Amino acid sequence: MELALQIVIGLGTLMLAGLGLMSMLNPGKMAGNFGVETTGVVGLSTIRSAMGGMFLSCVAMLAAGQLTGVTLWFVPVAVVMAAIAFGRLISMAFDGFDSQVVPPLVIELVLAAALTTAHMQSAAA
Helix, strand or coil: CCHHHHHHHHHHHHHHHHHHHHHHHCHHHHHHHCCCCCCHHHHHHHHHHHHHHHHHHHHHHHHHHHHHCCHHHHHHHHHHHHHHHHHHHHHHHHHCCCHHHHHHHHHHHHHHHHHHHHHHHHHHC
8 A cells, every 4th residue: 555545544543533532532522523512411422422433433444454454444434434525515515515614524535535545456456
């Protein structure tokens, strides 16, 4: 795998680990960072479980792919990132544009593309 792809995937893994850990450990702060509000225990539980769990499961798959060299682990994470980006685009179409959505959208698209490229290169080798 090319050094540039390794760097992008490594940074993406660290970013997702940070988001996952913060979602688990400080869901109130993460809710604010994501621009959502929690409603009591159920809301906090959702941030910890659904969001934190999703981020940390992506980290586990990325780590498995990086440690074993089996890039098939990257594919589900690429699908998740692409689906999140698609959701952002749907939101832009139906809810309007906010420039704060652009940086995470770019990160999600770049990470999905890097993971897909890394897997395709590995499969072709």
